[in-house]
Amino acid sequence: MLTIATGNKAVAAAVKAAKPGVIAAYPITPQTEIVEQIADYVAGGDLESRYIPVESEHSAMAACIGASVGGVRTFTATSSHGLLYMHEMVHWAAGARLPIVMANVNRALGPGWNIWAEHTDAFSQRDTGWLQVFVGTVQEAYDATLMAFKVAEDERVLLPLMVNLDGFALSHITQSLETVDIGDFLPPYHLPHAIDTENPLGYGPVTGPADYVRFRWDIERSMRDARGVIAEVEREFAERFGRSYGPTEDYRCEDADVIVVAMGTLGKEAEVAIDRLRDAGIKAGSMRLRWFRPFPDLDLAGREVVVIDRDYSFGFGGVVAHAIRSKTGIEPYSVIAGLGGQEVTYNDIADFVRNRRPGTETWFGVSDHV
Amino acid sequence: MSAIPKEEYLYKCTSACAGCSSSLCLRYVLKAAGPDSVLVIPACCTSVIQGTYPGTAMSVPVYNVAFAASAACASGMSEAFAAMGRETNVIVYAGDGGTVDIGIQALSGAFERGTNFLYICYDNEAYGNTGMQRSGATPLGARTTTTPGGKPTTKKDLDRIVEAHNPPYMATACSAYPLDLYKKVKKALSIEGPKFIHVLAPCPPGWRYPTEKTVEMGKLAVKTGTWILYEREYGKLTINGPSKAAMRKPAPLEDYIRGQGRFKNVSPEILNLMRQQVQQNIERLSREEAGVC
Amino acid sequence: MYEIRIHSRGGQGGVTAAKLLALAAFRDGKHATAFPFYGTERRGAPVVSFVRIDDEPIKVYSQIHEPDLVIVLDTSIMDVVDVLDGLKTDGTVLLNSAHPITGCNGACRYVDLTGIALAENLVVAGSPILNTPVIGALAKMGIVTLPSAEKAIREMFSDERNVKAARAAYEELKI
Secondary structure, three states: OEEEEEHHHHHHHHHHHHOOOEEEEOOOOOOHHHHHHHHHHHHOOOOOOEEEEOOOHHHHHHHHHHHHHHOOOEEEEEOHHHHHHOHHHHHHHHHOOOOOEEEEEEOOOOOOOOOOOOOHHHHOOHHHOOEEEEOOOHHHHHHHHHHHHHHHHOOOOOOOEEEEEEOOOOOOOEEEEEOOOOOOOOOOOOOOOOOOOOOOOEEOOEOOHHHHHHHHHHHHHHHHHHHHHHHHHHHHHHHHHOOOOOOEEEEOOOOOOEEEEEOHHHHHHHHHHHHHHHHOOOOEEEEEEOEEEOOOOOOOOOOEEEEEEOOOEOOOEOHHHHHHHHHHOOOOEEEEOOHHHOOOOHHHHHHHHHOOOOOOEEEOOOOOOO | OOOOOOOOOEOOOOOOOOOOHHHHHHHHHHHHHOOOEEEEEOOOHHHHHOOEOOOOOEOOOEEEOOOOOHHHHHHHHHHHHHHHOOOOEEEEEEEOHHHHHOOHHHHHHHHHHOOOEEEEEEEOOOEOOOOOEOOOOOOOOOOEOOEOOOOOOOOOOHHHHHHOOOOOEEEEEEOOOHHHHHHHHHHHHOOOOEEEEEEEOOOHHHHOOOHHHHHHHHHHHHHOOOOOOEEEEOOEEEEOHHHHHHHHOOOOHHHHHHOOHHHOOOOHHHHHHHHHHHHHHHHHHHHHHOOOO | OEEEEEEEEOOOOHHHHHHHHHHHHHHOOOEEEEEEEOOOOOOOOEEEEEEEEEOOOOOOOOOOOOOOEEEEOOHHHHHOOOOOOOOOOOOEEEEEOOOOOOOOOOEEEEEOHHHHHHHOOOEEOOEEOOHHHHHHHHHHOOOOOHHHHHHHHHHHOOOOHHHHHHHHHHHHOOO
């Protein structure tokens, strides 16, 4: 069905189609619309799920863990401080190999209170063992949420998956949305290690170093296998529903001398900047990084790279710039822009490219920094 | 005792300390619950008692979860089972630290939401697993590794906190009265909604008494009126047998205090305050049961 | 690309008007996006919403700094907000007003949306509903077609008075 929706409503619509058995969630701006919409679906009988209105995000993830290992598909949504408050359980969900799907509406962290887009919240969960995908449109928020269940629940993966969308910039924008009849795209939930009182097991008891190392390696092995699973699922999605996605969305990169790497809505805005630059005779392209974990192989050899980080690792640098540097050996021009919802236009992005100084870092909007 | 099934769900040779009363309690909890049950346990003594990977000391599934998370995890599990049409018992078995301190938010949330589960707090009145630091459940005057001079404040009244959530069933129990505990677990599991049992579980290394006195210590807690056995069904209070007599004429508090190293060197002033507390508690519950408010 | 900035106060329906307009444009077969600039949500505070309409997919997420059209649902905002800021030299202004307002450059249009809402008794929580009549005015201006405007209104609201109000605004606005 073709309609219009916000990013939040698109996520909720995908969750409705995926029919989780349990949804546990706690409200937080700018994610709240997702859980309100889901609560509405459940109350109205449009979605046959058990909705647990938990008292905190820590409990939201704990409840998802209990439900997921109990034997049903689970979903939650959060943002910013909520994500950080559940951090302990975010680790737990991955270590327990539970394919929980969570929408994280990217938002800056206080103080001062700031409700607008930033990616630091998601990146602070970088090392938890969650798969992370970042979306750039309302349609993609829907599609990625549907695919998330299929990727996470694949027996070669069995890891939780976080779908990230920019706070307000995407969560509250209204765009067109085509919802689909998913048919048998999502197989019934099957967790090999679901609780079974006929086959009683101890889950997560004290584990000595030798076994612990093997469990950790198994997470990494699955993370590596996930690359292939993601590609398979994205291919099947394209065949069934006609929309294709990959680890990155590349725009006019083929003959580009300089490539802008950005994530989320800034990655889409960059495409407009690329058109302007091309019109001015600058051979530029853009690469919107969709998957952050597992981190994809990027084809950037022989190009200059401008990385826009909507995040920062204090005392080191932009998280994405660092990843690009370590994965490709390229010294990018690192631009820190869009923190706390800072307005960044396609003209600004075109300027980043025009004024690039590879090997250096600049903070957009901070005139006195060196 | 003939009512108690012979089947064992907690195997012998667990990693419990000698004289551990909480594992004694767990044995009876599982006998009452039976095989179609899941234990959810936060970090606590039972995390160790269950044994190390790949072994397990229990023949029911045991789900280990982070310290603050057991009640919330059980909420999710209970809802999942409900969604699947399964009637498996979901039982949280948590220590006092994981209940009255770090886990109380999740506990409160789960009770307020009406989660269908049984939450059992086995209370050894300190963080036993980490070597006896004070918890909110540590009583006035007790020495722990973080209250070397004796705890200057009183024990948090967990039962009145839980009571404020109006659960359909809540009870106190004590490891020294296993049949009483067994019956309470049975009754609790027959009721829909959030149920709570608070079990006093004396701890030989923590309380500093000889291991063979672990049952005696529990009995003394009840006989002195320090620990009162009761049930609350839909709010209505019933004082249970052993405590009825004790409340009428409690044994001297010193009988209980004297045998425990943690109360060594308690000042006469503190002892007096402890006595007053016991008396106040007895009076409050007696008045309530008699319908005098 | 046609870019529209809507000025209103929290609770007046500016955000919904943006969504309605996007939906109407979408029903015209165009691409459209709508988004509000959210501060902390408070009733009565000035709110800005943005709408972009284009024949091509829209990739721009930043705010609209040089609008083609500025809509002012509450002219009292003009005392505190420079609603004309960045307006294109050939841009247009649509005011919710029974009378023209001096100092409004560009092609300034006005229509009494409040009066239309009150005539239809479209009042919620003591405030007239402006988001449906304004779509009628925009249809008159050719931003969307009237059938699509009516279709969009019916998709979002079940009360037929909203369509009547939109038609009234369509009739009243002088081009």
